[in-house]
Amino acid sequence: MMTNLIQLLSAFLGAFGFSILFNLHGRKLYFASVGGLLSYGSYLLTAQWNGSDFIPYFSAAIVATAYAEIGARILRSPATVFLMAGIIPLVPGGSLYYTMQYAVTKQWHLFAPQGERTIIIAAALAAGIMMMSSAKRVYDGIRWHCKN
Amino acid sequence: MMNLKKILVCAMDIGALMLSNGAGVSRVEDTIERICRAYGAKNVEVFSITSSILTTVTTKEGDVFTQTKRIKQHAIDFKKLDELNALSRHICFARPGIQFINDEIERIDKIEAYTLPIRSAISALIAGVFTIFFGGGIMEAVIAAMAGFIGCVLMHFLNKYNANEIFSNFLTIFMVGSIAIIAVHFRLAGNYGHIIIGNIMLLVPGVGFVNSIRDVIGGDTIAGMIRLCEVIVIAVFLAGGSFAALMLWEGIL
Numbered sequence: 001m002m003t004n005l006i007q008l009l010s011a012f013l014g015a016f017g018f019s020i021l022f023n024l025h026g027r028k029l030y031f032a033s034v035g036g037l038l039s040y041g042s043y044l045l046t047a048q049w050n051g052s053d054f055i056p057y058f059s060a061a062i063v064a065t066a067y068a069e070i071g072a073r074i075l076r077s078p079a080t081v082f083l084m085a086g087i088i089p090l091v092p093g094g095s096l097y098y099t100m101q102y103a104v105t106k107q108w109h110l111f112a113p114q115g116e117r118t119i120i121i122a123a124a125l126a127a128g129i130m131m132m133s134s135a136k137r138v139y140d141g142i143r144w145h146c147k148n
Numbered sequence: 149m150m151n152l153k154k155i156l157v158c159a160m161d162i163g164a165l166m167l168s169n170g171a172g173v174s175r176v177e178d179t180i181e182r183i184c185r186a187y188g189a190k191n192v193e194v195f196s197i198t199s200s201i202l203t204t205v206t207t208k209e210g211d212v213f214t215q216t217k218r219i220k221q222h223a224i225d226f227k228k229l230d231e232l233n234a235l236s237r238h239i240c241f242a243r244p245g246i247q248f249i250n251d252e253i254e255r256i257d258k259i260e261a262y263t264l265p266i267r268s269a270i271s272a273l274i275a276g277v278f279t280i281f282f283g284g285g286i287m288e289a290v291i292a293a294m295a296g297f298i299g300c301v302l303m304h305f306l307n308k309y310n311a312n313e314i315f316s317n318f319l320t321i322f323m324v325g326s327i328a329i330i331a332v333h334f335r336l337a338g339n340y341g342h343i344i345i346g347n348i349m350l351l352v353p354g355v356g357f358v359n360s361i362r363d364v365i366g367g368d369t370i371a372g373m374i375r376l377c378e379v380i381v382i383a384v385f386l387a388g389g390s391f392a393a394l395m396l397w398e399g400i401l
Contacts, residue, residue: 010281014349017274022170023227023261078233080172081226084355091358093349094282100387126361 004044011040011089019085028081031071035086039064043090053117054124060090061128069136083129092121151246152187153213156205158249159183163194163201164217165257166232170224173197173363173371179236186240197371198222198378224355231256264304271300271350279346288337292346295324299347317351317382318389325393333401344390351386353379 015036043060064086072079095118102111177194191206275296276289306316328343363372
């Protein structure tokens with residue numbers, strides 16, 4: 001429990017830091033940072049029920065994208081601005097590093113499973129983002145169609 | 149029509165600026181097409197990858213104009229991206245004159261990022277926080293934060309003097325690795341891996357990695373593949389840099 005709280009706090013601070021490096025200001029900065037907290041929180045929540053790598057990262061990406069699209073509507077910015085901060089705590093940076101470490105030190109029996117894990121996480125994130133942003137596009141299309 | 153020719157130049161400037169500040173390929177294509185159509189183009193064909201844009205406009209009279217643009221530098225700046233987005237909405241809605249659009253583009257291009265001390269302090273925060281996130285202790289986080297601070301300053305000066313991106317990444321992670329290994333040697337921290345990973349989160353193009361796969365799933369296969377190659381090359385050099393530091397200091401210490 002304590003580890004989870006520390007990780008949530010670090011996810012928030014990490015998203016906040018990256019939002020500053022990406023030159024966000026004011027309300028947009030805080031909104032983006034909360035996205036990091038929210039996406040990692042939903043990752044932790046689904047990881048309790050599902051032991052695989054795919055489902056937790058996939059659903060966390062869906063939550064992050066939905067949050068970013070809502071933020072884009074309220075604060076009038078492109079959704080990417082809020083999406084990046086939400087995705088940062090989920091990015092498989094550590095996993096990518098270990099994969100490369102095993103390749104450089106020629107530990108091929110460890111390289112294969114670690115590389116597979118990195119690719120599965122990245123694919124889960126990308127699939128979650130695509131799923132939600134495509135759904136949003138269809139939603140916009142239906143609304144436009146009903147208006148006219 | 150003379151006017152549309154100038155609008156094409158403006159739209160390409162906006163598109164190139166968006167692309168170099170971190171917008172997705174499909175968004176850039178969409179923006180250029182909308183702007184040209186708002187000024188009465190009959191047909192607009194835009195093709196873009198992360199390093200280049202190609203646009204052909206057909207006017208109602210049947211004249212055809214083409215322009216290409218090469219984007220060499222990428223630096224994510226969401227403030228600029230935000231303002232460019234607002235500008236392109238305004239252009240499509242109000243159709244202002246050429247002079248106004250050019251002035252706005254020039255103003256947006258000059259928007260400042262946070263100052264170097266703030267960015268260095270924030271880099272230190274990120275490195276420390278992610279060290280803890282990936283299981284490091286307090287002392288490891290403090291050393292990672294110091295390394296992150298120095299790394300940000302080093303990166304700034306390398307970029308200022310036009311260093312190659314891969315070279316500056318290699319050098320920065322080499323320095324971080326050296327600090328980590330020396331700190332562990334003098335028993336200041338327990339595990340140099342955690343310190344290096346905290347700093348790698350700052351440098352690793354994780355966002356680019358996710359974006360590349362997003363491009364491929366979304367249908368922009370070529371753009372996605374080019375970005376994926378960039379990401380893999382940078383990741384290999386980051387791993388190489390930290391292991392070069394490890395091998396060097398193991399021999400000396």
